[in-house]
Each structure stands twice: as structure tokens, then as C-alpha cells.
Amino acid sequence: MATVAASRSTDWRGLSRKLLSDLRGLGGNERIAVIGAAVIVGSLFLPWWQSPISNELVQTGFGAFGWAEAALLLIAAATVYLALQGGGGYVPPRPLREWALFVAAGSWAAAIVLYRIADRPRFTLAGHDEPYDLHYAIFVGLAGAVVIVIAGLRMRPRERAKRPQPPD
Numbered sequence: 001m002a003t004v005a006a007s008r009s010t011d012w013r014g015l016s017r018k019l020l021s022d023l024r025g026l027g028g029n030e031r032i033a034v035i036g037a038a039v040i041v042g043s044l045f046l047p048w049w050q051s052p053i054s055n056e057l058v059q060t061g062f063g064a065f066g067w068a069e070a071a072l073l074l075i076a077a078a079t080v081y082l083a084l085q086g087g088g089g090y091v092p093p094r095p096l097r098e099w100a101l102f103v104a105a106g107s108w109a110a111a112i113v114l115y116r117i118a119d120r121p122r123f124t125l126a127g128h129d130e131p132y133d134l135h136y137a138i139f140v141g142l143a144g145a146v147v148i149v150i151a152g153l154r155m156r157p158r159e160r161a162k163r164p165q166p167p168d
Contacts, residue, residue: 026087033083033102033151037076039144040109044069046137048116051123052130059132061141064121068112072141075109079148102152109145113138 026034044061051057061069079102086098117138120131 022084022087026083029102029151029155030083030087032154033106033148034080036106036144036147036151037079037083039147040072040076040141043137043141043144044072046140047135048138048141049120049132050135051125052133053123053125053128057123058135059121061137068116071112072109075105075112079105097156099152099155102155103149104152106145106148106150106152109148110142113142113145117142 046060047058048061049059049064051059061072082098082101082105092098092101117134120134123130123132
């Protein structure tokens with residue numbers, strides 16, 4: 001007789017196997033979009049800002065976690081979900097197109113990162129009250145958003161070729 005704990009562990013193994021097989025089934029552009037989403041999430045662990053008084057004092061994206069970083073995580077998750085669904089044969093209902101959803105997700109993520117570039121957190125320490133200076137990882141996050149847009153734009157010609165042509 002199987003225990004509850006044993007059934008849970010086999011469910012997790014089955015889920016991980018299914019996820020790996022779904023990732024293997026992705027097309028090239030879907031993989032590029034997943035890589036862009038992973039870059040966005042990974043950039044949140046790296047320093048987005050450095051203090052204006054010392055290059056050694058930095059703050060990561062998660063260190064200043066707010067609505068913008070939560071939105072970036074949500075966009076990354078939605079991008080991966082759409083890529084996995086599209087790789088499995090799902091076609092979004094009209095008028096939506098997979099390529100347009102990737103372009104919208106990447107553009108929205110880029111707009112949020114650009115907002116965070118303009119609206120930096122404040123550095124307050126011993127009388128200093130200035131905004132943080134930008135550090136490299138915020139541009140890594142922006143690059144991840146651009147990669148998602150590029151993946152979507154690369155899908156467009158392929159999808160256009162699949163459309164039936166009107167009779168002459």
C-alpha cells in the first residue's frame with residue numbers, strides 16, 4: 001500500500017519529467033523567449049543599484065522589491081507559461097497571436113525596467129539622502145526584456161506564412 005508521502009514524491013518526479021519534456025519540445029523562438037525570462041529573473045539577484053558614496057554598497061532588484069519587481073516576475077512566469085503552451089501545440093484564440101503576446105510581454109517588461117531606471121530608490125546614510133546610482137544588472141534585466149521582444153518578432157514571419165492565402 002502506497003503512503004501519501006510516496007504518492008507526493010512520485011507526483012513531483014512526474015511533474016519534473018513532464019516539464020523537461022515540455023522544454024525539449026519548444027521551438028527555437030520559444031526557447032529564446034524562455035531564456036529572456038530567465039535573464040530577467042536572474043538579474044533581480046544581481047546589483048541593480050550602487051550607493052553614491054561607495055562602489056561596494058549595492059542593492060539588488062530583490063533588495064528593493066516592490067510592485068515593479070513583482071510585475072517583472074509575473075511577466076517572466078507568463079512568458080514561460082505561454083512558451084510551454086505554444087510548444088505543446090496551443091494556438092491562442094483570435095485575434096491573439098503568440099508572437100504578439102511575446103512582443104507585448106517583452107515591451108511591458110522593458111517599460112517597467114525603464115521606469116525603475118528613472119525612479120531609483122533613495123540612499124540614506126549618515127546625512128546622505130540621494131538616489132542610488134545605476135549598476136549593471138538593471139541593464140541585464142532590460143536586455144532580457146529585449147530578448148523576449150526579439151523572440152516574438154522572429155515568430156511573426158513564420159506565423160504569417162501559415163495563414164491561408166485569399167483566392168485570386
